[in-house]
Structure formats: structure tokens, C-alpha cells
Amino acid sequence: MSLRNENALLSKDDDDVVIRVEHVSKKFSKSLNRSMIYGLSDIARNVFSVSSKPDRLRKGEFWAVNDVSFEVKKGECLGIIGPNGAGKTTLLSMLNGIYMPDKGKITIKGKTGALIAVGAGFHPMLTGRENIYINGAILGLRKKEIDKKFDDIIEFADIGEFIDSPVKFYSTGMFVRLGFSIAINISPEVLLIDEVLSVGDLSFQNKSLRRLAELREKTNAVVFVTHKLEHMRSICDRVLVLDQGTNIHCGDIDEGIIKYQEVIREKKLREQKVTQQVDNKGLIYRSSGEIVIGNYGLLDNFGNEINAANFADDLTLFFEFELKSIIKELIFNVAIFNQKNVKCMADWSNDERNKMDRKYEFTNFQKGKYRLILNYKNPRLTPDIYQANFAIRNPLTGETYAKIKKMRPFVIKGDVSHRGIVKADPSWKLKPL
Amino acid sequence: MDEQELIIYEPERSIKRGYFSLWKEIIYDTKQSSWLTWQLFLRDFKAMYSQSLLGVIWALIIPLVTLATFILLKSSGLFSVGVIEVPYAIYALLGLAFWQLFVTGIVQSTNSLVSAGTMLKKINFPRQALVFASFGNTIVSFIIQIGVVFILFGFYGFLPHWRFVLFPLMALPILLLTCGLGFITSIINGVIRDLGRLLGLGLTFLLFITPITYEMPETGLIATLARINPLFYLSIAPRELALAGTLSHPLGYFISCALSIPIFLFCWMAFHLTETRIAERI
Numbered sequence A: 001m002s003l004r005n006e007n008a009l010l011s012k013d014d015d016d017v018v019i020r021v022e023h024v025s026k027k028f029s030k031s032l033n034r035s036m037i038y039g040l041s042d043i044a045r046n047v048f049s050v051s052s053k054p055d056r057l058r059k060g061e062f063w064a065v066n067d068v069s070f071e072v073k074k075g076e077c078l079g080i081i082g083p084n085g086a087g088k089t090t091l092l093s094m095l096n097g098i099y100m101p102d103k104g105k106i107t108i109k110g111k112t113g114a115l116i117a118v119g120a121g122f123h124p125m126l127t128g129r130e131n132i133y134i135n136g137a138i139l140g141l142r143k144k145e146i147d148k149k150f151d152d153i154i155e156f157a158d159i160g161e162f163i164d165s166p167v168k169f170y171s172t173g174m175f176v177r178l179g180f181s182i183a184i185n186i187s188p189e190v191l192l193i194d195e196v197l198s199v200g201d202l203s204f205q206n207k208s209l210r211r212l213a214e215l216r217e218k219t220n221a222v223v224f225v226t227h228k229l230e231h232m233r234s235i236c237d238r239v240l241v242l243d244q245g246t247n248i249h250c251g252d253i254d255e256g257i258i259k260y261q262e263v264i265r266e267k268k269l270r271e272q273k274v275t276q277q278v279d280n281k282g283l284i285y286r287s288s289g290e291i292v293i294g295n296y297g298l299l300d301n302f303g304n305e306i307n308a309a310n311f312a313d314d315l316t317l318f319f320e321f322e323l324k325s326i327i328k329e330l331i332f333n334v335a336i337f338n339q340k341n342v343k344c345m346a347d348w349s350n351d352e353r354n355k356m357d358r359k360y361e362f363t364n365f366q367k368g369k370y371r372l373i374l375n376y377k378n379p380r381l382t383p384d385i386y387q388a389n390f391a392i393r394n395p396l397t398g399e400t401y402a403k404i405k406k407m408r409p410f411v412i413k414g415d416v417s418h419r420g421i422v423k424a425d426p427s428w429k430l431k432p433l
Numbered sequence B: 001m002d003e004q005e006l007i008i009y010e011p012e013r014s015i016k017r018g019y020f021s022l023w024k025e026i027i028y029d030t031k032q033s034s035w036l037t038w039q040l041f042l043r044d045f046k047a048m049y050s051q052s053l054l055g056v057i058w059a060l061i062i063p064l065v066t067l068a069t070f071i072l073l074k075s076s077g078l079f080s081v082g083v084i085e086v087p088y089a090i091y092a093l094l095g096l097a098f099w100q101l102f103v104t105g106i107v108q109s110t111n112s113l114v115s116a117g118t119m120l121k122k123i124n125f126p127r128q129a130l131v132f133a134s135f136g137n138t139i140v141s142f143i144i145q146i147g148v149v150f151i152l153f154g155f156y157g158f159l160p161h162w163r164f165v166l167f168p169l170m171a172l173p174i175l176l177l178t179c180g181l182g183f184i185t186s187i188i189n190g191v192i193r194d195l196g197r198l199l200g201l202g203l204t205f206l207l208f209i210t211p212i213t214y215e216m217p218e219t220g221l222i223a224t225l226a227r228i229n230p231l232f233y234l235s236i237a238p239r240e241l242a243l244a245g246t247l248s249h250p251l252g253y254f255i256s257c258a259l260s261i262p263i264f265l266f267c268w269m270a271f272h273l274t275e276t277r278i279a280e281r282i
Helices: A002-011 A032-047 A088-095 A128-138 A143-157 A160-164 A172-184 A202-218 A229-235 A253-279 B013-017 B019-032 B034-049 B055-075 B088-116 B118-122 B128-156 B162-191 B194-209 B221-227 B230-243 B250-281
Strands: A017-029 A061-073 A076-081 A103-109 A112-115 A190-194 A221-225 A238-243 A246-251 A285-287 A291-299 A308-310 A315-323 A327-329 A331-337 A343-348 A363-365 A368-376 A384-393 A400-404 A410-413 B006-009
Touching: A017 A032, A017 A088, A017 A221, A032 B162, A032 B250, A061 A076, A061 A088, A061 A103, A061 A221, A061 A238, A076 A088, A076 A229, A076 A253, A088 A103, A088 A190, A088 A221, A112 A172, A128 A143, A128 A160, A128 A172, A128 B034, A143 A172, A172 A202, A202 A229, A221 A229, A229 A253, A238 A253, A246 A253, A253 A384, A253 A410, A285 A291, A291 A384, A291 A400, A315 A384, A331 A368, B013 B019, B019 B034, B019 B128, B019 B250, B034 B055, B034 B128, B055 B088, B055 B128, B088 B118, B088 B128, B088 B162, B088 B194, B088 B230, B118 B250, B128 B162, B128 B250, B162 B194, B162 B230, B162 B250, B194 B221, B230 B250
Parallel strands: A061 A246, A076 A221, A076 A238, A112 A190, A190 A221, A308 A410
Antiparallel strands: A017 A061, A017 A103, A103 B006, A238 A246, A285 A400, A291 A315, A315 A368, A327 A363, A331 A343, A331 A384, A384 A400, A384 A410
16 A cells, blocks of 8 residues: 555656645644543554544544645745644644644655754753763764764854753753754754744854755755744745644745734734623723713725725724713824734824914814714834724813723734834835945 | 655554554664664663762662562561572562562653653654663663672572573563563553553552562462463562572463563554654643
8 A cells, every 4th residue: 555655656757846745634632531532542443453533533622733735845945834723833743753644644755854842852960962962862863973963063052161061050041052953963854943943042043044054955855833934034935824724825935924914913803802802891991971982993995984904005093972061172092002012103183283383173062972083194004903092081171081992903904014013115225335 | 866765654554554564664763773772771871870879779779678678577477488498588589680670660661751751742763762771770770689699699608500590581581571561551651641650559569469579379369360470470480490490380481481572572563553642642
């Protein structure tokens, strides 16, 4: 059976495929108790060659990776991104042979090496020197190979005379540097990397990135899991985006990153809606009774209520409120916060009154319902989830009539990848001095 | 590219490929990991006795305490050992040496996977090396116990039978059996931790109902249980050869020896088939 498969693979014309993942799925159990029972039953079935029906979910199980397929060709570097729990690490572990897939098939040409667990297998009581040999052996090196690489490893780790002290006396930085140095000095044909480039200080990170670039020249293929989109952009050729175990994009990096950011936004929005429902009765809305705030939200250019605005368009917010008594003068405050709780914009309706010598228009209010419309001319806020604070005050006395803190979030969509708060499209010039 | 190593991961390998192709992988793994096994043993050995004043002497203390317990029990008349013609210390220690080989072997191998922890979840290496390496310390303490036996021989002026030289060879069947069982218990302990605790309890009990530190009674429950327990035969036969040069239960011993090989091989294969399940559950 397996022989036939191997022949089939090799006879295909795409000889340069190094990693082929075909409809791979992996299931896990949510409950620890069930996991023990399922584990025992699977083990018994495997031993006695009775099918454990891996392709079916039992009670309490879910697909951590669900029907993922892709190929990595010779010389390519594939990045994998996705929100937490998307199945990235599970997928990488399957490529590494730590878990067997429950469905599908993975075929890899060449010896696989992983930059995954830095310092796993280190024994705290033993010296750095001893640990290099043990760790090297665990990672599949032979004594001669380690002897040959020993000086490189020590030099790269830069731990000086600590090499002959027990590892437990190392600082955290030294510990991970040594672990990373061993791992990166192995030259496998297929390299798997999981989130390890954030090890050590900046100069060590740069050294690691340089070594990685060298490694890429020598290896057949690289699979790289990271949250650092900058590393993804500079290192990878293609990107696989996972969400809840499924493959939602495989290919172009910029498109992939935009898809990923969309997924993250939606996920956060869902989470916020849940907390919002809980909070609605709580502290968010306050009113003195003279003014009651009603509906609020986003409008499109035609005045229709919408849930999300586009990056390239104007941003129009509206707030409805009801005056219960006659008030002479009002000011409105609006502040807009992004996902990281940075105050991106904050405006008071009386800001320009004195400067511009303009007649203030929000005076002499009668009882009744009003709709306030606030229009930002193309604010160029980067795609993200935003929330606003809104307050109605009296400019003469300083009284607060009503305010909402962190109102229902809204989204700015767009296919620009975002790094900062505003995307201002600068022009770049470089002149020799 | 074609001549390159081709690795395939898919579910239910034993059904798709059959047991025989597994042995190719097992032998390959074993060759690949011999140095790793040695390194892991050295790691455990060095680590076990570092930051400890008594160091390796601990390997001596544990059997001596067990021995002292039995000597105390015997001299206080709490239990009768039957008619024994050699000094009791020699008698008990020779029997215990092989019994301890089993007990420490099984306890260490059972915990070998669980104590490796994150390493198992992060690095792909032949896990059997962990189990094999866990026997290193067991064998070291066995050798130390044999050393103590020599001291006792000198102390009592007792001359063993020449067949005593077969002692190391006779350790082989019980090692195979223990290692086989250890493969299975290490996997099960990876899924259900209760096993590790049960073992400690069960083994002490097993020692008391197995006639190793006392003569086997003619009848009764203990005699019946001993007759069907290969560990009994494998533990006492080396002692009989060392002291008298003959075997009292040759058939039981040879059957036990013969059984230990297929049990070992089967468990080894079972381990190989299921080792990836452990990373999922640990």
C-alpha cells in the first residue's frame, strides 16, 4: 500500500515538491477524562491493528486542524499565520512527526529539523557543555557532528566561560541563546520554525535572522510559524492562513496578511460583543436625567446605517438623544479608540469656537429628540476595530448630562495592511549628504 | 531527488503497512539512537547524583535498607523463612538483586516518558531511547549490589558455586521482560498517571507474596501464585545456580526465559506503534 503511494508520488511531474500535505486533519479532546479513555482505546486498537476510526469525531472532540492541503516546493519558504488556537502549532507538530494525522497524508522528502523548543531537554544540573552534547543527540546529531559544530555553537550563543557552569545558573537570556544556538546550528534539509525568533536581545535576534537567511540557502524548504508579520514578509515566499483549523488562504503574502488581520478583527469583535452584552447594564452609560442618549452608530454617504466603514471613505458617526428639559447651550465630546486602546481622535464641538470667531451653533435647545451627525473627511484610520466615547456637557457650568464610555465597537475595513494608527501614504526620498 | 529519504505520516500505519515493515523502522531507530540512549543515560546518571552529598552511595543504600528490613523481620520472628543453608544476608541479597532489577527497572521506565515532558511534545526523536536509557541506572545499581554480594561472600567466608559466573547472563531474561513491560507501562502512564502510583504500591505487595526472601512453601496461596509468576522463577534461579549449582524449578525457569523474548518484542513493537499518541496526551 505505502509502496504504491510512494511510487505514485515520485512519478508525478512535480518532482520539486518537498513537502506535500493532503487533506490533513487532527482531532483533540476537550475533556481530560475523555482524553484518557480515548487515548487508551486508541492505543489498544493501534497495537492490535483494529481501526480506531480516526476520521470520526467522538463525543467531546473537535478538529484542531481540519482538511488542510498545501505543497512546499524546493527552495521555498512557507509562512503560517493565524489567531491563537488556529491550529498552527498542531500542524507544525504533524510536519515534525510528533503527532500522526487523523485524516490525510503528509509526505516529506529529506531529513526534517525543527527550531521549535529552545532548550527543551536541557538538564538544569548539568553544564552548558554537557547539555550541548545531550541536546544535540536529541535533535538527531552524532558525536562527530557535534564535535565539529561545538565551537560555532558556543560562539553563536555568546555565553563565555559560563559554558562549564550548570545551566541552572544561567540567566534566562543565556539559557535560550544556548538552546537556540544548538538548534540553528543543525542544518536539516527541511526546516520547521515556530515562534522562536523573538529570543534574546535585538543584536541576537538580528544574528539569528542572518543565520536563518544563510540556512535558507542550504535547506530544501522552510515552514515558518510566526506572529511577527515583518519577519513573515521578509523571509517567506508564500503564506498559509489558518482559522479554526481550516485553511482560509494559501499563496500571496500581502493578501494573506490582510485576510489574517480580518480574521483577527472579527474574532475580537465577537469577543467584545460578548463582554459588551454583559457590560450594557453596568457603568458604560450614565445620564443625569435631563438628557437620554438613544441610538448611535455609523452612516454611509447616503445616510444609511452601516456596521462597518471602508478605509478609503469618510467616517460618519451619529448619536440620537432626547432633551427632557430646555437647555441653553450644549457641547459634544467624541473620542475614538482603537483596539490597543489608543485615543486616535478626540474632538470637542466647541474646539474652534474662539479661534475661528464662528458663531456657536449648538444653542437654545428645546425639549425633544435630536440626531447629531459627526463627519470625518477621510480620516485614514487603519483597518481595525474602534470604539467611541461620547458625552454631552454644559460648557458654562461644566455639568455632564449624559455620557457613554466604550460604546458598541465598529469596524473600519480595508485591504491595506496596518502598522500604525493612520495610513498617511507618505512619499520617500533619499539624498546623499 | 528520488533517492532521498521519503517520510510519510498517515493514520493507522499498522493496518496499512503490516507489522513487518514496522521492524525496519524499529531497527533503523535503534541504530540511529544508540548514542542518544547513551547520552540520556549519562544525563540521568550525572543529574541523579549531582547536588547530593552521598552521590552514588545511594544506589547502595536502597538495597541495603530493604535487606535490613528482611533481616529484622526474620530475626524478630515475624515471618519464617524456612530452612536455608547459607547465611541469610547472602540468600536475601542474591534474590533481591534480581527482584530489584525488575522493580527499579519498571518504575524508572514507567516514568521515563512522563518526566521527559515538553521534550516529547516539541522534538521528534526515537522515544524508545528514553525507555532504554532509564535502565542505565537500574543496571548500575544491580552491579553495585553484586559488589555487595562479593563483600558478603568474603565476610562469611562462603565460596559460591562456579556457575555464579553465569550471573550477568542470567540477568538478561528478566531485563527483557522488564523492558517489555516498561514499554507498555510508560505508554499507559503517559495517558493515565494513576499507573505510576499504583505501581509503587503493587510492587511492595508483590515482593511480600513472592517467595524470594524466604523459602517457597509447599502449599497454599503463595505457592500457587509463585508457580504462575515468571518473575519468581527469573529471580530465584540465578541464586540457586550461584549457591548450589542446580535449579529447583528448571521447567518454570526455561518457560519464563522463553516467554520473555516474544513479550519483549511484542511490547517493543506496540511502543513503536503508539509512541506518537503520548505526545498528544502528555
